[in-house]
């Protein structure tokens with residue numbers, strides 16, 4: 001297993017490198033944080049009551065949902081629960097790095113399915129790659145770093161064609177897209193959906209995610225999941241976060257408006273990009289991608305080099321923040337490109 005170090009370091013700049021909320025969480029969450037006492041922190045966290053609240057909010061039974069320490073733990077636990085020697089994990093690539101990282105901690109084999117140049121979801125190729133050994137198919141929808149999506153029909157067809165597998169649909173970026181398959185949880189026996197509170201909700205630092213799936217599969221997941229992995233501060237804040245839909249909708253709307261404006265800026269600058277349904281855009285900068293990232297950082301804007309991902313040589317992913325922040329990003333982009341082209 002390779003060691004994985006996210007390129008965090010000094011991030012005292014405009015953070016367009018990790019697809020976070022670039023502003024803040026809901027003020028309602030801040031109020032809850034202010035009320036947490038020293039005594040509260042002496043207790044072990046109790047997650048079942050909050051799981052019941054979140055399940056009800058999402059229209060699920062409590063037994064169909066598990067809160068996790070971010071979706072990263074959800075992926076880790078899912079893979080630990082189901083992947084054994086001789087199994088295959090089917091992965092459309094390029095995609096979220098941590099699927100491969102956690103798979104490498106198991107004895108299973110990763111079977112990558114490469115998207116074409118348009119980075120569209122490789123639906124037919126994925127169906128063709130399903131074998132009796134396929135145990136999990138992990139699909140980020142929208143996908144990162146491409147921002148492209150699989151349709152509901154495609155996801156349903158995959159689940160139908162691979163009844164012996166667990167199909168994970170990772171909806172980390174759901175709020176910037178709007179389409180979901182969560183309503184099928186419990187109806188399709190091999191479908192599991194993950195959601196995070198790290199992106200639109202602005203709670204990446206609290207580490208909260210969830211897995212939703214049929215009770216039968218969730219029983220296996222609960223066997224592996226640590227009982228205290230979601231901390232009490234996160235659990236205290238979560239009800240306020242889901243209640244404040246006004247803030248969530250405002251932030252998602254702001255990002256979508258900023259995304260449309262930044263697309264125009266990229267097009268005007270002659271930068272190739274892929275259409276995105278998430279809070280980031282993948283751009284093709286070309287051979288000078290590393291210099292581009294360095295110069296953007298020097299101009300106060302952090303962006304993420306994805307050039308070493310499969311099939312996207314020379315590409316850089318830019319998180320979308322607020323319209324004001326993206327004006328700053330567009331200025332830095334134009335200056336950086338001018339310097340590189342000079």
Ligand SMILES: Cc1ncc(COP(=O)(O)O)c(C=O)c1O
Pocket residue numbers: 018019069070071072073096140143144170172195196197198204208209
């Ligand atoms: C597709 C996808 N899934 C999951 C995650 C991680 O989410 P969390 O912060 O909840 O661990 C990310 C983060 O970038 C992601 O891009």
